Amino acid sequence: MIFETTTAIALAMLIPLAAMAGNMAFKDMPNLRDGFTFLCAVLTFCAVLVVLANEGNSITSEVSLIEVFPGIDIAFNVEPLGLMFAIIASGLWIITHIYGVGYMRGNDEKHHARFFACFAIAISSVMGIAFSSNMFTLFLFYEILTVSTYPLVAHKGTPDAVKGARTYLAILIGTSIALQLTAVIWTYALAGTLDFTQGGILVGKVAGWVVPVLLGLYAFGIGKAALMPFHKWLPAAMVAPTPVSALLHAVAVVKAGVFTMLKVGIYIFGIDFLAETGASEWLMWLAAYSIIAASVVAMTQDNLKKRLAYSTVSQLSYITLGMALATSMGALGGGMHIAMHAMGKITLFMCAGAIYVAYHKTEISQMQGLGRVMPITFGAFLIGSLSIIGLPPLGGSWPKFLLMLGAADTGHLIIIGVLMVSSLLNVAYLLPIVGRGFFRPLDDGAPTKRYEGPVLVWLPPALTALGCFVLFFYGGALQSFLLPIIGQ
Amino acid sequence: MAGTVTPHDAKTLIEQLPILQVLVPFCTAPLIVLIGSRRMAWALAFAAAVISLVISYALLMQVYGGGFISYQLGGWAPPLGIEYRVDAANALVMLLISAIATVTLPFAYESVKDEITSKNHTLFYACFMLCYTGLMGVVITGDAFNVFVFLEISSLSTYVLVAQGAGRDKRALTAAYDYLIMGTIGATFFVIGIGFLFMSTGTLNMADLADRIAEQGTNRTIHAGFAFIVVGMGLKAAMYPLHLWLPKAYTFAPSAVTVFLSATSTKMAIYVILRFMFSIYNPDFIFALNVMFLVFMPLALIAMFSASFVAVFQVNFKRMLAYSSIAQIGYMLLGIAIFNLSGLTGTMVHMFNHGITKALLFMGVGALVLRTGSSFYNNLNGLGRLMPLTVAPIVVGGLSLIGVPGTAGFVSKWMLVQGAFENGWWVVAILIVLSSLLAVVYVWRAIEVLYLTEPAEGAKMAEAPMSMLIPMWILAIACIWFGVATDLPLGAASTAAEVLLSGSFGMVE
Numbered sequence: 001m002i003f004e005t006t007t008a009i010a011l012a013m014l015i016p017l018a019a020m021a022g023n024m025a026f027k028d029m030p031n032l033r034d035g036f037t038f039l040c041a042v043l044t045f046c047a048v049l050v051v052l053a054n055e056g057n058s059i060t061s062e063v064s065l066i067e068v069f070p071g072i073d074i075a076f077n078v079e080p081l082g083l084m085f086a087i088i089a090s091g092l093w094i095i096t097h098i099y100g101v102g103y104m105r106g107n108d109e110k111h112h113a114r115f116f117a118c119f120a121i122a123i124s125s126v127m128g129i130a131f132s133s134n135m136f137t138l139f140l141f142y143e144i145l146t147v148s149t150y151p152l153v154a155h156k157g158t159p160d161a162v163k164g165a166r167t168y169l170a171i172l173i174g175t176s177i178a179l180q181l182t183a184v185i186w187t188y189a190l191a192g193t194l195d196f197t198q199g200g201i202l203v204g205k206v207a208g209w210v211v212p213v214l215l216g217l218y219a220f221g222i223g224k225a226a227l228m229p230f231h232k233w234l235p236a237a238m239v240a241p242t243p244v245s246a247l248l249h250a251v252a253v254v255k256a257g258v259f260t261m262l263k264v265g266i267y268i269f270g271i272d273f274l275a276e277t278g279a280s281e282w283l284m285w286l287a288a289y290s291i292i293a294a295s296v297v298a299m300t301q302d303n304l305k306k307r308l309a310y311s312t313v314s315q316l317s318y319i320t321l322g323m324a325l326a327t328s329m330g331a332l333g334g335g336m337h338i339a340m341h342a343m344g345k346i347t348l349f350m351c352a353g354a355i356y357v358a359y360h361k362t363e364i365s366q367m368q369g370l371g372r373v374m375p376i377t378f379g380a381f382l383i384g385s386l387s388i389i390g391l392p393p394l395g396g397s398w399p400k401f402l403l404m405l406g407a408a409d410t411g412h413l414i415i416i417g418v419l420m421v422s423s424l425l426n427v428a429y430l431l432p433i434v435g436r437g438f439f440r441p442l443d444d445g446a447p448t449k450r451y452e453g454p455v456l457v458w459l460p461p462a463l464t465a466l467g468c469f470v471l472f473f474y475g476g477a478l479q480s481f482l483l484p485i486i487g488q
Numbered sequence: 489m490a491g492t493v494t495p496h497d498a499k500t501l502i503e504q505l506p507i508l509q510v511l512v513p514f515c516t517a518p519l520i521v522l523i524g525s526r527r528m529a530w531a532l533a534f535a536a537a538v539i540s541l542v543i544s545y546a547l548l549m550q551v552y553g554g555g556f557i558s559y560q561l562g563g564w565a566p567p568l569g570i571e572y573r574v575d576a577a578n579a580l581v582m583l584l585i586s587a588i589a590t591v592t593l594p595f596a597y598e599s600v601k602d603e604i605t606s607k608n609h610t611l612f613y614a615c616f617m618l619c620y621t622g623l624m625g626v627v628i629t630g631d632a633f634n635v636f637v638f639l640e641i642s643s644l645s646t647y648v649l650v651a652q653g654a655g656r657d658k659r660a661l662t663a664a665y666d667y668l669i670m671g672t673i674g675a676t677f678f679v680i681g682i683g684f685l686f687m688s689t690g691t692l693n694m695a696d697l698a699d700r701i702a703e704q705g706t707n708r709t710i711h712a713g714f715a716f717i718v719v720g721m722g723l724k725a726a727m728y729p730l731h732l733w734l735p736k737a738y739t740f741a742p743s744a745v746t747v748f749l750s751a752t753s754t755k756m757a758i759y760v761i762l763r764f765m766f767s768i769y770n771p772d773f774i775f776a777l778n779v780m781f782l783v784f785m786p787l788a789l790i791a792m793f794s795a796s797f798v799a800v801f802q803v804n805f806k807r808m809l810a811y812s813s814i815a816q817i818g819y820m821l822l823g824i825a826i827f828n829l830s831g832l833t834g835t836m837v838h839m840f841n842h843g844i845t846k847a848l849l850f851m852g853v854g855a856l857v858l859r860t861g862s863s864f865y866n867n868l869n870g871l872g873r874l875m876p877l878t879v880a881p882i883v884v885g886g887l888s889l890i891g892v893p894g895t896a897g898f899v900s901k902w903m904l905v906q907g908a909f910e911n912g913w914w915v916v917a918i919l920i921v922l923s924s925l926l927a928v929v930y931v932w933r934a935i936e937v938l939y940l941t942e943p944a945e946g947a948k949m950a951e952a953p954m955s956m957l958i959p960m961w962i963l964a965i966a967c968i969w970f971g972v973a974t975d976l977p978l979g980a981a982s983t984a985a986e987v988l989l990s991g992s993f994g995m996v997e
Contacts, residue, residue: 066973147892177928
């Protein structure tokens, strides 16, 4: 019973809600509360693994929960891309929770219970997104994710935090209601269904100018994918405590965005349909622009988290690019990048948080020589950076390889150039941080004794850095796991 | 389905339900005055509302799938006698009105004690019942002149109810006076319109009117009558630009009155417009179509944007909600103008969904007023932390007002947008979603005040009393429930839309 797929999916969404309830109930008992949430995180991960064990990389038929409009249900199914996303999000939740407890306590932040409760709702909605079997269900959970992460961004309650949270909400809700919802309803009016279907649901239903316009409504409407010019929310969200930036704004929320983008490209339009109509060509160029421009902006940022945020904007566009290339290689590369970038970027963010907890430094220019006193943290940062840059033997090298193959397939040599330049730019804005940490002398009067902060804060990034290595060797396995999404 | 009942049949209670719907509250009102005790007054009013809710539900279930119930008053056959006629369209509106009355009364108990001078309490409940009678009567009756009679019953008692806000703020008196003048003009226009209809057809029964107009064709008198009716009811519905009475009346009326009126009285007027437009003036009627396209649509769009825009800049929570209501009425009119099954379903379901949403929000404000004495934002700082159980449902209401997926407000907007796309009016579709963004702004202003500002130093604030919290939570759960399990409102609304579109009163093809 417990090991049935349907039950497991339900549990993956319900257990985080139990964690939320637990946080409310044990508000004033920190150890019990955080322990309970940890248990829930582990159980959620197990539930997702049960789904994996049952279904492997097959695409199952949908299970409907309730019919909301005639012909539109809240319904779920399992398919490789979503399953991969669920595994990443729930697995990294465990690590981030450990880290979050260390961070929040080490930093004397307030309102822990509210913080972890909202975090849990966000995870629950991510599970909903991952297992949605139609665009309506996905949209529903997409919006819950926005609303539940808003208190996390505003968490500190300072004027800065309130302002950042306002930008966050305005862009995410604004784009999703004004553009994405329009696109969803329009799709329904055109196709008569919103079910994710291999090969798309719009083939033969639309032609001409409508296709690129509809794609544009989706591409900009999925604000969480941070496609320029709707990327401002991501740097604004950096006012949130670092665990939020690490899991939600490097993994869950932004990946929900690009995941939606891929789902729309693969299952609503269909890769072949996009290739035939050429509707996504403009999007490809825009994504390429976004990749380069965000990297350039990242170089100018002195605030470490802001620099990482712009780096994320750039990396997310890789995935959008993968979809817009409209080839199977591109889609696969985009899908794999969800996993690889998640592992790399969460490492970088957790390192940034560790530096903040241990030495209260936020600006890169203040981080002279810190690598000498926190070698593990800076070592993990180096590995994460190399993975983002895309050097073997780290996970990040595979998706870039596939994307380049995809670009070569379609004869877009300029795109190959863009990907290469982007790698160089990554080197230029990430490695100097590590260099500064290890090779510059410490500031005068700074403590010279080795101190990495509490173990809960430095261990998690070390683990995810290790994960970047592991993913390199499982790159092939991941690729064949994802093959069904391109119909192979 | 009960058809026509001949005078000599002995009737079962079930067959008497339509008349009881009006009689129960109507008889409760004098009883309340005669008994004269506040507790008893409240208890009687509440009992009447509950009975009426049960009746509404029973009636809706009978016509849920289509068909109608005809009830002849005193056994006089229409068109001579007065006929009550229930179909899915008015059954849904009755369910809304009685449900709102049932949750408003428990809320009113504390709120009325706080806001209204104690010697007026029993009279307040009597007036409330009269107002309720009037609303029910307007909705249930199948006789055009009878609509006017009940309209006056509800309007006159509404003016009194609004004026009761004078205990807290004297401006309630001018607000009530404004409303009285405007409302009377509206009712006068309406009765003139009916006069024109009567003049050229010689009948007042709605079904009969429809038949005769279809038979004899149309003429300028009938057109003029239509114009008068739309303007008259447009005033009561606060249709832009006839909305000027609304912000003041809603702001200064006692909280309980605002809750009740915002959820019911404008919806009743929209219903009457729908009924006249579709059931009497056959919708194939090119004239009505032009009115919808050239008058309703632009006015609706202007209302959606201008009123929302004004709402953004309000510093008084209650007044902000009042402007938001004007914008939301725009959505309902727009659904009529879209003029297809989805659009009209959108209108019907938005009447219901917006009714529960706005009632919830006004209750929230009422609860805050009870504790802080004011609904201005600068007095509400940080209350989300001091009284979490009271403020949380306000957030749910706010989300539903925006139309966030998973809430009731989303369902109606979806139907409207879908209707617009089906017509190929994608500009209108985009305008609908854009105007929801303004709702995000004005709702979020309130939420930021409640949650993200620091409460006053050392402030201690108790949660609202249970008698307020329970109705609020019921409505909050309803806002989410009807956003996901949409069977009841959406099913009834689409039957209602079918009934209306088919042009007959209660018949479905």
